[in-house]
Amino acid sequence: METPSNQPPTTKPIRLIIIVAGITMIVSIGLAALLVNIFEHKQEARNPFFRVVELTDTTEAPEIWGKNFPMQYDDYLRTVDQIRTKYGGSEAMPRTPTDADPRSVVSRSRLEEDPRLKTFWAGYAFSIDYRERRGHAYMLDDQTYTERQHVVKQPGTCMHCHASIYVPYKILGDGDLIKGFDMMNQMPYFEARKLVTHPVACIDCHDPNTMQLRITRPGFIEGIRALKSSQGIQNYDVNTMATRQEMRSYVCGQCHVEYFFKGTEKRLTYPWAKGLNADSILAYYEEINFTDWVHAETGANMLKLQHPEFEMWNQGIHARSGVACADCHMPYKRVGAQKISDHHVQSPVLNINRACQTCHKWNEQELKDRIEIIQNRTFNLRNKAMDALVDLIHEIKKAKENGATDMQLADARKYHRKSQFYLDIIESENSMGFHAPEEALRILGESINYTRLGQTTLRDAIAKK
Numbered sequence: 001m002e003t004p005s006n007q008p009p010t011t012k013p014i015r016l017i018i019i020v021a022g023i024t025m026i027v028s029i030g031l032a033a034l035l036v037n038i039f040e041h042k043q044e045a046r047n048p049f050f051r052v053v054e055l056t057d058t059t060e061a062p063e064i065w066g067k068n069f070p071m072q073y074d075d076y077l078r079t080v081d082q083i084r085t086k087y088g089g090s091e092a093m094p095r096t097p098t099d100a101d102p103r104s105v106v107s108r109s110r111l112e113e114d115p116r117l118k119t120f121w122a123g124y125a126f127s128i129d130y131r132e133r134r135g136h137a138y139m140l141d142d143q144t145y146t147e148r149q150h151v152v153k154q155p156g157t158c159m160h161c162h163a164s165i166y167v168p169y170k171i172l173g174d175g176d177l178i179k180g181f182d183m184m185n186q187m188p189y190f191e192a193r194k195l196v197t198h199p200v201a202c203i204d205c206h207d208p209n210t211m212q213l214r215i216t217r218p219g220f221i222e223g224i225r226a227l228k229s230s231q232g233i234q235n236y237d238v239n240t241m242a243t244r245q246e247m248r249s250y251v252c253g254q255c256h257v258e259y260f261f262k263g264t265e266k267r268l269t270y271p272w273a274k275g276l277n278a279d280s281i282l283a284y285y286e287e288i289n290f291t292d293w294v295h296a297e298t299g300a301n302m303l304k305l306q307h308p309e310f311e312m313w314n315q316g317i318h319a320r321s322g323v324a325c326a327d328c329h330m331p332y333k334r335v336g337a338q339k340i341s342d343h344h345v346q347s348p349v350l351n352i353n354r355a356c357q358t359c360h361k362w363n364e365q366e367l368k369d370r371i372e373i374i375q376n377r378t379f380n381l382r383n384k385a386m387d388a389l390v391d392l393i394h395e396i397k398k399a400k401e402n403g404a405t406d407m408q409l410a411d412a413r414k415y416h417r418k419s420q421f422y423l424d425i426i427e428s429e430n431s432m433g434f435h436a437p438e439e440a441l442r443i444l445g446e447s448i449n450y451t452r453l454g455q456t457t458l459r460d461a462i463a464k465k
Contacts, residue, residue: 055208060167065202071335075343076202079135082107085349087375087432090132101145107132116390120420120427123296124304125152133430136345139163140199149189155266156184156192161255163196164204166216171195181218185266205251213247214239217254223270224250230273248324253310256325256430260290276311278425278443282418298396299406300413305424312429316436323359331355371434378426378433381444385423388451392416395458408461415454422447 052067059065066073082092082105090107097104110130111117121127129147143162148154159165165184166177172195173180184192207214215221215238228236242250258281262269274280274287282303291301313319318328330341331354348355349371352364360367396412422443426433433440 057203057208058167058170059208060164060198060201060203062164062198062201065208069202071338071340072202072343077137078344079137079346081135081344081346083346083350084132085347086372087379088133088347088349088430090134103141103145107134107142114386116386117427119297119390119393120386120424121304122393124293124302126304136200138199140196144193154189155261156187156189157261157266157268158189159184159192159196160217160219160268161259162199164198164201165196166203168195169218177216178218182265182267185261185268200255204254213244213251215242215247215250215254219259219268219270220250220254220257223257223259223272226270227272227276230275245322245324248326249310249313249319252325252329256307256309258306258308258311258425260285260292276314277439278311278422278446281311282421285421295393295416297393298413298416299400299409300396300416300420302417303421303424305421305428308425308429309431309435312425312431312435312439314436315439318435327358328355331358374434374437375432378437378440378444381441382423382426382432385419385426385444385447385451388448389416389419389423392419392451392454392458395455399458399462404462409458411461412454412458415450415457419447419450419454422450 050068053064055065055068062073062076066076082090084091092105093108095101095103095106108131110132111127117130118127121130125148128151131142131146134142139161140163143158159168160181169177169180169184171180172183184195204216205213215224221238224238225236228234238250257270259268259270261267271281271284274284285303290303292304293302294300295302310325313325326341328348329345330343331348331351332339333342333354342351342354349368352367356367357364362370392412393416396409396416399409399412425443426440429435
């Protein structure tokens, strides 16, 4: 027998209709909001910046570019950060400013950390002052106020990599970039310093009209042309012939390279005419018989490496895989609907999530451990190579003091030059082997071998005395 209901028979269908209508309304509102949001983000992405100011080929000040690109400019300002990784970055060291050096903070002295470096560079300005690298914000001031300025008269050529130089070159050359480059190279450092204002700035890497990446450093323009010529590609124009992905490394390679000052005019030159690897660069220097300085203890004609990150990166797996410098040091990030490169240029170790995990699907600690394993191995072999080379230097010095002739010392000095060249690549390059792990260990092996040959040759020469 059915139980009678107190509700009219039409109540349940009406309630169901109301519920369905409510759900439909909620879904419709949500869908409409989603569509509006998607439309707004598409519009935002379509207009990646608001043109607040007009930028021209003479707009040098980054703060003006920052009016149009505030997110990138905010990142750029963060290059003042001093955060140390195990083998890179810099720890802020307070100092008392003076009239001669107004800096209130400097980075740690590498010479105090490793006194062997004073023997390594004996007779050269780097044995007086050599510090941990700091961010781009400090690149001009640290060059201006280094104690090396007091022991050697540096040329205006140094501005090529330490300042926003595109506009000063153009002004100096009456619109001709190369002419301005040639003129500034021949100036004394502090005369050239008066012509520059900023460390690296937006205009050094971007066309102000299109925002496309561009190369503004004549040294790189000529160096990459010489390299391409050695590969059979003539009259290479980097700004019209390079791919966009190549440019994301080339703009960094404008400055993070090995170079030398050629001739009495001190023309900055990249030694790439035979290739980018260590052996090719040494062969080039040997062919032109170039010497940076004479070692104060051994009398050997020496070569001083600068900061060959671009050359080392080119020997590594990331370069071979098409990974650009910017992919790791300026990785993409999302800000609202926009995808931008992080202009807080820093070590990938400090940004593993975006710099590494985009490609490598392991946890952050695992990736950090892998990086440090590579660097630990490189550092340990670097120390062995350094100990061996210092022993050779002391042996040559002792032989000199005991009356050994230049003829008897000649071969040992040649091996000293080669051994130190290879070791200095690792010492002066800023990744402690990570850019090209196998090549870094090979280079250190070459250094140790040349040291061994130097010691053997010296002992044989002395024994025949």
